[in-house]
Amino acid sequence: MTDDAVTSPTSSVKNPILVRERRRALIDAAVEVFFAKGYHACRVADVAEAAGISQGTVYNYVNSKEDLLFMIVEDHFLAYERIVGSALEPARTSREKLDALLKGTVEAIFKYRKHYVVMLRELHHVERNRRRAFMQLAAEQRKFCENILVEIAEEENLKIGNSLLMSNLVVFLPSFLISRGWDFRKEVNEQEVAEFLIDFMERGLRQN
Amino acid sequence: MTDDAVTSPTSSVKNPILVRERRRALIDAAVEVFFAKGYHACRVADVAEAAGISQGTVYNYVNSKEDLLFMIVEDHFLAYERIVGSALEPARTSREKLDALLKGTVEAIFKYRKHYVVMLRELHHVERNRRRAFMQLAAEQRKFCENILVEIAEEENLKIGNSLLMSNLVVFLPSFLISRGWDFRKEVNEQEVAEFLIDFMERGLRQN
Amino acid sequence: MTDDAVTSPTSSVKNPILVRERRRALIDAAVEVFFAKGYHACRVADVAEAAGISQGTVYNYVNSKEDLLFMIVEDHFLAYERIVGSALEPARTSREKLDALLKGTVEAIFKYRKHYVVMLRELHHVERNRRRAFMQLAAEQRKFCENILVEIAEEENLKIGNSLLMSNLVVFLPSFLISRGWDFRKEVNEQEVAEFLIDFMERGLRQN
Amino acid sequence: MTDDAVTSPTSSVKNPILVRERRRALIDAAVEVFFAKGYHACRVADVAEAAGISQGTVYNYVNSKEDLLFMIVEDHFLAYERIVGSALEPARTSREKLDALLKGTVEAIFKYRKHYVVMLRELHHVERNRRRAFMQLAAEQRKFCENILVEIAEEENLKIGNSLLMSNLVVFLPSFLISRGWDFRKEVNEQEVAEFLIDFMERGLRQN
DNA sequence: AATGAATGAGTGTTCATTCAT
DNA sequence: TATGAATGAACACTCATTCAT
Numbered sequence: 001m002t003d004d005a006v007t008s009p010t011s012s013v014k015n016p017i018l019v020r021e022r023r024r025a026l027i028d029a030a031v032e033v034f035f036a037k038g039y040h041a042c043r044v045a046d047v048a049e050a051a052g053i054s055q056g057t058v059y060n061y062v063n064s065k066e067d068l069l070f071m072i073v074e075d076h077f078l079a080y081e082r083i084v085g086s087a088l089e090p091a092r093t094s095r096e097k098l099d100a101l102l103k104g105t106v107e108a109i110f111k112y113r114k115h116y117v118v119m120l121r122e123l124h125h126v127e128r129n130r131r132r133a134f135m136q137l138a139a140e141q142r143k144f145c146e147n148i149l150v151e152i153a154e155e156e157n158l159k160i161g162n163s164l165l166m167s168n169l170v171v172f173l174p175s176f177l178i179s180r181g182w183d184f185r186k187e188v189n190e191q192e193v194a195e196f197l198i199d200f201m202e203r204g205l206r207q208n
Numbered sequence: 209m210t211d212d213a214v215t216s217p218t219s220s221v222k223n224p225i226l227v228r229e230r231r232r233a234l235i236d237a238a239v240e241v242f243f244a245k246g247y248h249a250c251r252v253a254d255v256a257e258a259a260g261i262s263q264g265t266v267y268n269y270v271n272s273k274e275d276l277l278f279m280i281v282e283d284h285f286l287a288y289e290r291i292v293g294s295a296l297e298p299a300r301t302s303r304e305k306l307d308a309l310l311k312g313t314v315e316a317i318f319k320y321r322k323h324y325v326v327m328l329r330e331l332h333h334v335e336r337n338r339r340r341a342f343m344q345l346a347a348e349q350r351k352f353c354e355n356i357l358v359e360i361a362e363e364e365n366l367k368i369g370n371s372l373l374m375s376n377l378v379v380f381l382p383s384f385l386i387s388r389g390w391d392f393r394k395e396v397n398e399q400e401v402a403e404f405l406i407d408f409m410e411r412g413l414r415q416n
Numbered sequence: 417m418t419d420d421a422v423t424s425p426t427s428s429v430k431n432p433i434l435v436r437e438r439r440r441a442l443i444d445a446a447v448e449v450f451f452a453k454g455y456h457a458c459r460v461a462d463v464a465e466a467a468g469i470s471q472g473t474v475y476n477y478v479n480s481k482e483d484l485l486f487m488i489v490e491d492h493f494l495a496y497e498r499i500v501g502s503a504l505e506p507a508r509t510s511r512e513k514l515d516a517l518l519k520g521t522v523e524a525i526f527k528y529r530k531h532y533v534v535m536l537r538e539l540h541h542v543e544r545n546r547r548r549a550f551m552q553l554a555a556e557q558r559k560f561c562e563n564i565l566v567e568i569a570e571e572e573n574l575k576i577g578n579s580l581l582m583s584n585l586v587v588f589l590p591s592f593l594i595s596r597g598w599d600f601r602k603e604v605n606e607q608e609v610a611e612f613l614i615d616f617m618e619r620g621l622r623q624n
Numbered sequence: 625m626t627d628d629a630v631t632s633p634t635s636s637v638k639n640p641i642l643v644r645e646r647r648r649a650l651i652d653a654a655v656e657v658f659f660a661k662g663y664h665a666c667r668v669a670d671v672a673e674a675a676g677i678s679q680g681t682v683y684n685y686v687n688s689k690e691d692l693l694f695m696i697v698e699d700h701f702l703a704y705e706r707i708v709g710s711a712l713e714p715a716r717t718s719r720e721k722l723d724a725l726l727k728g729t730v731e732a733i734f735k736y737r738k739h740y741v742v743m744l745r746e747l748h749h750v751e752r753n754r755r756r757a758f759m760q761l762a763a764e765q766r767k768f769c770e771n772i773l774v775e776i777a778e779e780e781n782l783k784i785g786n787s788l789l790m791s792n793l794v795v796f797l798p799s800f801l802i803s804r805g806w807d808f809r810k811e812v813n814e815q816e817v818a819e820f821l822i823d824f825m826e827r828g829l830r831q832n
Numbered sequence: 833a834a835t836g837a838a839t840g841a842g843t844g845t846t847c848a849t850t851c852a853t
Numbered sequence: 854t855a856t857g858a859a860t861g862a863a864c865a866c867t868c869a870t871t872c873a874t
Contacts, residue, residue, distance in 0.1 A: 053860095139391055263836070456664045596792045669847085679848095
């Protein structure tokens with residue numbers, strides 16, 4: 001199995017700067033329109049227009065409509081890594097790390113909520129192999145989280161029960177805002193939701 | 209706004225028993241095929257075949273492909289009410305009610321996971337008005353849950369913080385199994401996940 | 417290697433009489449329009465219109481535009497077999513057979529000249545496997561011809577030299593009308609060309 | 625009717641040597657790729673690449689993709705004239721001329737078989753006017769041939785029957801190798817085919 | 833009430849051609 | 854003169870929906 005099958009789409013355009021710029025515009029445009037109307041309800045022309053290029057030009061940077069979806073998901077994961085990574089950097093004690101992890105995860109998902117929604121809704125359209133690659137990525141993300149949890153648990157002499165389930169829960173919970181936000185957005189602001197979630201997780205983590 | 213716009217699809221067939229039977233078959237068939245391949249990848253003919261009727265006949269019981277989606281979502285909510293309702297029936301003390309609520313919610317979502325997945329993935333395809341009606345239904349479901357939580361909190365002298373968020377969280381959490389199951393299904397059986405979730409929720413609810 | 421890959425296209429329509437009728441209409445229509453404007457210059461809609469059905473309906477009887485080409489070629493070969501077959505039926509002596517063979521071949525190609533032109537021009541568009549199958553068919557056709565030539569040669573004590581080349585030449589020569597007709601059609605009528613060709617072949621066959 | 629419409633394509637490039645060189649490369653490249661994959665299956669970019677220039681540059685030497693086809697056909701006819709011309713040059717007696725004519729024709733078509741195949745297959749794509757011009761050219765070629773035949777017939781007191789048909793046949797027959805070669809190439813080498821054809825023609829020409 | 837054939841609107845993708853650099 | 858990125862017209866094919874039987 002080659003890794004090639006699951007990497008970024010190829011481009012017929014040679015200038016790498018141009019490729020980066022146009023792809024950025026395409027991802028941003030695709031996130032907006034896919035989020036607003038759904039992947040299937042959008043024509044490639046809609047994305048092109050939103051990106052400020054012509055329909056045909058899209059295919060100089062992407063091999064198929066599905067590639068656009070792929071790039072969104074990829075973008076989301078890279079952003080998660082970036083955000084959680086820089087949240088963890090200054091953390092020294094394990095307690096600080098836990099805090100950073102929770103806050104980073106919440107922040108990442110909150111910030112990239114449109115990416116996230118599109119990913120959840122439409123991931124099943126990306127080709128089997130690629131999808132599997134993302135499952136893998138997501139699993140690694142989760143393991144990264146598990147390691148920190150275990151480390152903290154040991155240091156703080158904390159029982160966290162099944163660390164597999166617990167770490168899964170940590171990466172899962174922030175999607176709460178996205179899944180249910182429509183029901184409480186008017187009453188509670190985002191900051192409060194973040195705090196609520198972090199509190200809830202911390203309480204849930206202390207098992208005894 | 210007429211209620212008509214958001215009620216079940218109309219049928220050209222007069223015999224109500226036949227209508228019920230065929231619709232049941234259609235819902236079951238649609239859940240299976242939509243779950244397996246996604247709403248857009250399935251043709252109406254696929255659903256018809258799975259339901260054991262011909263393509264044309266589908267339109268004697270349903271007005272559009274979207275109706276099938278609608279019926280699935282409706283079916284899911286009815287099932288939720290039924291399951292949580294009968295779980296709560298024997299409960300007397302508020303503690304028993306809380307227990308019944310959590311367990312019922314978990315059970316309902318676990319049992320109807322295919323309905324649930326299809327609903328999450330594809331709800332955005334159903335027409336604006338109908339979708340709004342479902343939001344309303346979901347909101348009521350959640351309020352029902354909130355009322356019980358508040359009642360219990362008062363009786364047990366428990367602080368549950370923001371009851372709006374908390375009740376939302378309760379109806380949200382069981383989807384954990386569905387969203388992340390792929391990452392732990394091999395290691396942890398379903399019963400354990402249910403217990404883990406119920407524990408976690410109970411712990412999270414005690415705010416002091 | 418399955419034979420399936422090279423057989424007639426499949427149809428979603430179950431009524432075999434309807435299938436036969438519509439396919440007949442499609443072949444006739446396709447021959448006309450492909451002959452007149454070329455395979456690539458014709459849209460499927462052109463063929464549909466010429467066949468008196470709608471664009472979408474074409475695909476109830478055919479899986480792709482290429483299938484139309486395939487059916488034309490197939491039709492041509494079947495017609496050849498039919499025509500040469502019935503020309504040979506009454507022939508008794510080997511001399512009569514030779515005569516029948518030459519006349520039948522000329523008649524078949526003359527009658528189905530549009531099929532023939534389309535086939536020559538566009539055969540290279542049909543998929544590798546199918547094309548190979550037709551080469552095979554054509555080769556068998558030619559062998560059938562070779563057998564008769566050899567038989568006659570023995571009976572009549574005739575030297576025909578390389579029978580492989582000679583039989584190839586016999587099936588090839590009638591295409592003369594089609595390839596060069598534009599240059600002499602105004603001066604010479606078809607019957608004369610047929611006689612000329614048959615004479616030429618007979619003369620060419622007597623080698624000594 | 626202006627001659628302009630049917631002459632070689634115009635070029636934006638002034639340097640005539642460059643034009644000649646690039647066009648040579650383009651024709652050679654186009655013959656190869658059109659022969660291999662067919663005119664429609666080849667993109668202009670394919671030809672450009674095979675010719676060692678960039679896609680855009682093609683249009684400095686050619687006005688359209690069709691021009692490439694045109695140039696191939698033109699190249700073929702020029703080559704025919706050149707080859708038959710120099711074959712005829714040393715011929716003195718009419719018998720030598722006949723010999724030279726037949727051999728030259730066979731040689732020309734054999735040598736330029738790729739040109740020939742592309743021409744037969746794709747000529748119908750070139751615009752009506754230009755196509756007509758080629759018909760004219762081909763007719764002249766044929767007349768040139770007819771004149772020789774008639775001359776020889778008179779000198780040798782030979783009946784060749786309908787000289788229009790006969791001369792057409794002479795220019796037509798060499799395409800035998802190309803049309804049917806796939807069926808005998810493995811068994812008979814090219815030289816043998818050439819001899820077979822020349823024999824056959826000579827025999828066929830003697831009508832008595 | 834059931835069937836399945838007919839319809840045609842809708843869309844992803846290709847590629848000849850143009851043109852700014 | 855050469856390049857290669859941008860363009861948009863064109864088209865095969867799908868499939869939800871209709872309707873005659």
